[in-house]
Amino acid sequence: MSDRMTYPVQGPPPSGGYGMPPGGAGAPPPGGFGGPPPAYGGGAPGFGGPPPAYGGPPGGYGQMPGQGGSKNATMATVSLVLGILSLFCCVGVSGIPAIITGVMARNEIARDPSLGGQGLATAGIILGSISILLTLGYLAFFGFASVMRFF
Numbered sequence: 209m210s211d212r213m214t215y216p217v218q219g220p221p222p223s224g225g226y227g228m229p230p231g232g233a234g235a236p237p238p239g240g241f242g243g244p245p246p247a248y249g250g251g252a253p254g255f256g257g258p259p260p261a262y263g264g265p266p267g268g269y270g271q272m273p274g275q276g277g278s279k280n281a282t283m284a285t286v287s288l289v290l291g292i293l294s295l296f297c298c299v300g301v302s303g304i305p306a307i308i309t310g311v312m313a314r315n316e317i318a319r320d321p322s323l324g325g326q327g328l329a330t331a332g333i334i335l336g337s338i339s340i341l342l343t344l345g346y347l348a349f350f351g352f353a354s355v356m357r358f359f
Contacts, residue, residue: 284325287332300343306336
């Protein structure tokens with residue numbers, strides 16, 4: 209016996225199988241899709257030209273009711289900045305000016321309703337007050353501890 213295997217010889221595929229299409233290799237299949245797609249602008253109606261022109265950008269939404277004017281009082285911003293500084297950098301030093309400028313800003317906003325910044329002024333007053341309370345607590349605790357050291 210030889211080590212080679214032999215395979216049976218097959219003939220051409222039957223005519224109803226998956227072979228070549230009738231009419232040869234170059235013919236299109238029956239029931240094809242037709243010619244190339246139409247050129248730009250020559251397709252179905254409504255799809256050929258550029259998109260329709262639109263108007264300008266939409267208008268703004270306006271202001272929310274009760275929000276005051278679009279311009280903030282400068283003193284309100286100063287109060288908030290001093291309040292933040294009084295907590296992190298200048299503990300106890302800028303707390304009092306934060307409260308003073310916050311009260312001044314709230315009075316200015318009450319006189320001129322076109323100004324905004326009521327929340328900024330309130331935040332500056334609150335942060336300045338917290339800073340003063342923390343400073344007084346610090347001084348009271350460590351002052352008491354230093355006095356008690358002598359007894």
